[in-house]
Amino acid sequence: MITVRYFAGAREAAGLTTEQLGGPTSVAALRSTLTAAHPGLGAVLPKCALLVAGARTTEDEAEIPDGVTIDVLPPFAGG
Numbered sequence: 827m828i829t830v831r832y833f834a835g836a837r838e839a840a841g842l843t844t845e846q847l848g849g850p851t852s853v854a855a856l857r858s859t860l861t862a863a864h865p866g867l868g869a870v871l872p873k874c875a876l877l878v879a880g881a882r883t884t885e886d887e888a889e890i891p892d893g894v895t896i897d898v899l900p901p902f903a904g905g
Contacts, residue, residue, distance in 0.1 A: 827846050827847065827848045827892065827893065828846065828847050828848075828850065828856075828890060828892065828893065828894055828895070828896055829844060829845075829846050829894075829895045829896070830844065830845050830846075830847060830856075830860070830895075830896045830898060831843065831844045831895060831896070831897050831898065832844065832898045833897065833898065833899050833900065834899075834900050834902065835870055835900040836867065836870055836871070836874055836898040836899070836900050838866075839864065839866035839867045839869070839870040839871075840860070840864040840866065840867055840898075841864065841866070847859060850890055851889060851890055852886065852887060852888060852889055852890060853876060853878070853883055853885060853886050853887070853888045853890065854886035854887065855890075856876075856890060856896065857871060857886070860898075870900055871898070873900055873901055874898050874899055874900050874901075875898075875899045875900075875901075876896060876897070876898060876899075877896065877897040877899065878890055878894055878896055879891070879894040879895065880895075880897075
């Protein structure tokens with residue numbers, strides 16, 4: 827089981843702030859699972875940074891270990 831936390835525009839697109847999922851074992855599988863469950867994420871998710879256990883992950887093949895937290899962070903304005 828993994829925990830997915832959504833922030834800003836990703837939270838709005840998903841319609842929730844957090845959820846627990848079982849099953850996705852790679853970043854590619856996670857993206858597929860999230861867009862199937864929350865169609866509004868389809869436009870937002872490709873622009874988002876994914877933090878797997880606090881580390882930015884860009885490779886679709888990257889493994890997602892059981893028990894981690896994934897943060898879905900859209901680009902933020904300002905600085």
